[in-house]
Amino acid sequence: MALVEISGVNKHFGDFQALKDITMSIEEGEVIVVIGPSGSGKSTLCRAINRLETFESGSITIDGKELPEEGKELARLRADVGMVFQSFNLFAHKTILENVTLGPIKVRKQSKSVAEKRAMELLERVGVEHQASKYPAQLSGGQQQRVAIARSLAMDPKVMLFDEPTSALDPEMINEVLDVMTGLAKSGMTMVVVTHEMGFARKAADRVIFMADGELVEQATPEEFFTNPQSGRAKDFLSKIL
Numbered sequence: 156m157a158l159v160e161i162s163g164v165n166k167h168f169g170d171f172q173a174l175k176d177i178t179m180s181i182e183e184g185e186v187i188v189v190i191g192p193s194g195s196g197k198s199t200l201c202r203a204i205n206r207l208e209t210f211e212s213g214s215i216t217i218d219g220k221e222l223p224e225e226g227k228e229l230a231r232l233r234a235d236v237g238m239v240f241q242s243f244n245l246f247a248h249k250t251i252l253e254n255v256t257l258g259p260i261k262v263r264k265q266s267k268s269v270a271e272k273r274a275m276e277l278l279e280r281v282g283v284e285h286q287a288s289k290y291p292a293q294l295s296g297g298q299q300q301r302v303a304i305a306r307s308l309a310m311d312p313k314v315m316l317f318d319e320p321t322s323a324l325d326p327e328m329i330n331e332v333l334d335v336m337t338g339l340a341k342s343g344m345t346m347v348v349v350t351h352e353m354g355f356a357r358k359a360a361d362r363v364i365f366m367a368d369g370e371l372v373e374q375a376t377p378e379e380f381f382t383n384p385q386s387g388r389a390k391d392f393l394s395k396i397l
């Protein structure tokens with residue numbers, strides 16, 4: 156069984172079907188880049204994977220376990236799925252170090268000293284260790300997004316989801332975040348990355364998933380996908396962005 160198994164997932168918002176019978180599996184250590192036009196269901200799929208969004212039918216398992224819809228068990232299992240969004244969502248009134256230690260202390264029941272030691276290692280890994288005692292507003296967007304990545308990693312997730320992590324950043328800060336993500340990909344982390352950064356897709360993805368109108372239309376290696384897209388919708392999308 157793959158680390159993440161998505162099977163026959165359907166999701167409506169009212170009459171509108173945002174996910175249409177999505178089935179896919181993600182192997183441990185695999186890096187998947189999800190691309191597709193705006194409104195194609197990419198964010199909804201990410202949110203369904205960690206149950207920020209419910210769905211009507213189908214199932215999603217992480218390491219063989221289905222996430223319950225609510226309750227204590229959900230918080231614990233959800234911690235296995237790290238998520239980094241377009242907006243960094245750091246706690247404004249907590250320091251960078253506190254932002255990273257909060258989850259491990261509350262959810263993982265780590266002692267403060269253990270959590271802080273690990274947080275400093277992670278902040279160093281993403282290159283913001285010197286900002287540990289500052290507050291989020293004192294950091295650049297690129298630094299804040301790197302803290303958000305460190306904060307997710309502090310929970311020791313089994314899989315990391317990134318939903319357009321660089322699209323709110325000034326251009327000069329995009330690469331510093333993509334470099335951290337590339338390093339993470341190389342380290343063997345299982346990742347699902349929604350992005351318009353095709354350079355990252357070519358460099359880091361094992362597999363590209365192309366979504367359109369709530370459907371998983373194509374999946375292929377980046378090489379195959381970018382040189383020889385199969386569907387009209389993928390060809391059309393690529394002609395607009397490349």
Ligand code: ADP
Nearest residue numbers: 168171173191192193194195196197198199200
């Ligand atoms: P993407 O991330 O690919 O741009 P989304 O997953 O955000 O697409 O959205 C897919 C579709 O579902 C869009 O048409 C969007 O308007 C719709 N949608 C998403 N969230 C909601 C919601 N909470 N209520 C109603 N419609 C929604």
Ligand code: MG
Nearest residue numbers: 197198199319
């Ligand atoms: Mg989206």
